[in-house]
Amino acid sequence: MLKDEQLLSLDVAASQLGVETKDLRSYLRKHRPKGAVQVPNKPGGNWHLHPSLLQQLQFAGAPGIDAPLLPIDDATLDALEWSEWIPFEQSAEQAPVLPGVYVVRERGQEQSPPLYIGQAGERNGKGLRGRLKVYSSGMGATSGLGKYAMNLALADSAWLAQFVHEAEAGRPESVERMARRAIDRLNLEVRWVPCVHRKAAMLLEAALIKKHSSTLWNGSSDNEQDSSEK
Incomplete structure (x- = not known):
């Protein structure tokens, strides 16, 4: 591990994944992927991995890496590196153009x-930013967060008036x-975890929904999400 940057060497990462070093290098x-660093950054440089990338490869795998997959447990979820909470209205500009998972809560507490x-x-290269822009543009009123916000708003007679x-x-x-x-009236804030690919995002989403189901709008068995983005 590189002490200053908290990066794992290629050999150490491959050993922890249970794969050949050459396969991981390939x-x-x-x-x-984000979280992989080549030092120096040129052909022949040595590869290193951030622990968060290794963690996602351990539970989600990746093309060309035939590694045994680990379950996502509470320790995995507790170790996730979340962004700072930001107001919803800023999220469409600040979110990364990477796959990932996002969480929404009421602002101020x-x-x-x-x-x-x-x-x-x-x-298509838009990732989390693209998904959140769907909501901020008002184009997502019939799916995901936009649908829940709209349903709550339509039950508010004063808002409709x-x-x-x-x-x-x-x-x-x-x-x-x-x-x-309909979203703005809820005074929401957002944070996210970028993921190495969509499969990792989907697996994390499912695990987080299961853990927090008691407080989620989309946490009941009637509202289980399928493979589409939400």
Whole structure:
């Protein structure tokens, strides 16, 4: 391990994965995932892995790596490296263009429980940022977080009355703006964990939903998520 950067050498990482060093090196050369560092950064440089990348490869695997997969337990979830919590309205610009898992909660209270957990795959290079932009643009009113926010808003007669008054005053609101305002009324904040690929994001999402199901809008058995992004 490189002490200053907390990186694992290629040999150590391969040993912990239970794979040949050459197979892991081949994967890193081809895919160059986040968390892999080549020192020096040129052909022939030595590869090193951040512990978070090794962890995801251990439970999700990767193309060309025939390693035994480990279950995701509480220790794995507790070791996840989350981003800082940020207001929802900033998330579409600050989220990485990588696959990953995101968690939403009410803003303003440190101990607020998670309300929604979702994931994003590669999305043609847009990743988490692309998924969150769907919500911030108001285009996601019938799926995932946008759907839950809209259903809650439609049950609020005072909120609906605002749109009636605006329409009567000659200022009708668009569907997209209504969807965005449905999210804004909840005063949410977001954080995320980037993932090495979509499979890792899906596995983490499922494990996190199971752990926090009692407080989640999408935590009941009736709302189990399929393989699509949410």
